[in-house]
Amino acid sequence: MSGNRRLELSEVGDVTVVRFVDRKILDVTNIHELGKELFALVEEQNRKKLLLNFGTVEFLSSETLGELIKLEKKVKQHQGRLMLTNIKPEIYEVFAITRLNKLFDIRDEEAEALAAFSA
Amino acid sequence: MSMSLDEWIWQHEESFPSRTTDAKRLLESVLARLESENWFPHDIFGVHLALEEALVNAVKHGNKFDEAKRVHFIVRLSPEKLYVQVRDEGPGFKLEEVPDCTEDENLEKCSGRGIMLMKNFMTFVEYNDSGNMVTMEKARKRS
Structure with a gap:
């Protein structure tokens, strides 16, 4: 997909699988850019x-969590579905401390999420 | 402070303009130092997260990226703990007015998530009364 600098996209059936280019989602500019690219998937590419x-x-930092929360809202508004997978234990700890593990649909592996999408 | 200065094995103080590049350089120097002292990766992850949040808060929320305003940074390392102080030149905030991000009704709108992460990953976190300075400590795990 052209135009994406922070994301790598692939498609499995009707599911868009997103991987992150940055191992450390840090810089404020990068986070903003990442958010814009994610939102475009929902709002422009439907x-x-x-x-x-x-x-x-x-x-990742709380700034990144903020972008993910915005994404989750946009996906809901567009009657879509969002799942997060393959989260490393220390990153999962960040989701758990902030209780965002309750907000997001988090699955261990990509295959498990893909099966849930098609169920 | 409970420790005499001669117990610190590394100290650095710096005031830098409100730019993320300077914040990042200082953050990386602290992490590199912890790595060279063989701190556990999980402790380093926690310090990384807390320091990132404190520095972003100072540069972005405190000083609003105004490069005429400076961030004042102090770091001290002993064999047993890390001490960090970050002060900005902004108006500060009232800690008690930051909503509890773990409440269900705040999950999606909360802005205090960074502070919550700092408190969870550090041993000690304290703001001054005006809310423009945070002092944090992380005790080193040995096993």
């Missing part, structure tokens, strides 16, 4: 099923 694979992500 993708309904999004799977975010965090396998490459080693670090």
